Amino acid sequence: MNHPANCIFCKIAAGTVPSRKVYEDDELFAFHDLHPWAPVHFLLIPKAHIPSMAQVGLEHAALLGRMMVLAPQLALEQGCKPYPEGGFRLVSNTGAEGGQEVHHLHFHVIGGPRPWLKG
Ligand code: AMP
Ligand code: ZN
Numbered sequence: 001m002n003h004p005a006n007c008i009f010c011k012i013a014a015g016t017v018p019s020r021k022v023y024e025d026d027e028l029f030a031f032h033d034l035h036p037w038a039p040v041h042f043l044l045i046p047k048a049h050i051p052s053m054a055q056v057g058l059e060h061a062a063l064l065g066r067m068m069v070l071a072p073q074l075a076l077e078q079g080c081k082p083y084p085e086g087g088f089r090l091v092s093n094t095g096a097e098g099g100q101e102v103h104h105l106h107f108h109v110i111g112g113p114r115p116w117l118k119g
Contacts, residue, residue, distance in 0.1 A: 019031035
């Protein structure tokens with residue numbers, strides 16, 4: 001697993017690697033995916049380096065809760081139509097068999113009018 005010093009998403013959260021920012025606060029950062037599957041596709045990450053959902057513990061419950069509350073708000077702001085006609089997909093690939101490529105916890109928020117490239 002990568003060390004935070006070499007982690008691309010830590011660098012994006014710190015602003016040392018550029019991204020198209022969607023949202024930022026003390027604990028969380030969101031930015032557009034480089035290779036979007038759909039009209040709306042951004043990634044929501046904690047600024048703290050947690051490798052994946054497999055490392056999440058009770059000490060992260062409040063942080064994860066904030067992410068779950070924020071995701072639908074940002075989805076609407078980014079152009080997803082409201083539930084139930086619109087909506088979005090929330091995905092967190094975890095581990096090799098889960099299809100995880102970047103080992104810094106992230107939620108994909110994917111939505112907008114279909115068809116999509118994937119998903
Ligand atoms: P995964 O780990 O499989 O959930 O996928 C990581 C996602 O991060 C992919 O959808 C990539 O397109 C995206 N990604 C990788 N590097 C960057 C970057 N520098 N800026 C924005 N998105 C990225
Ligand atoms: Zn990281």
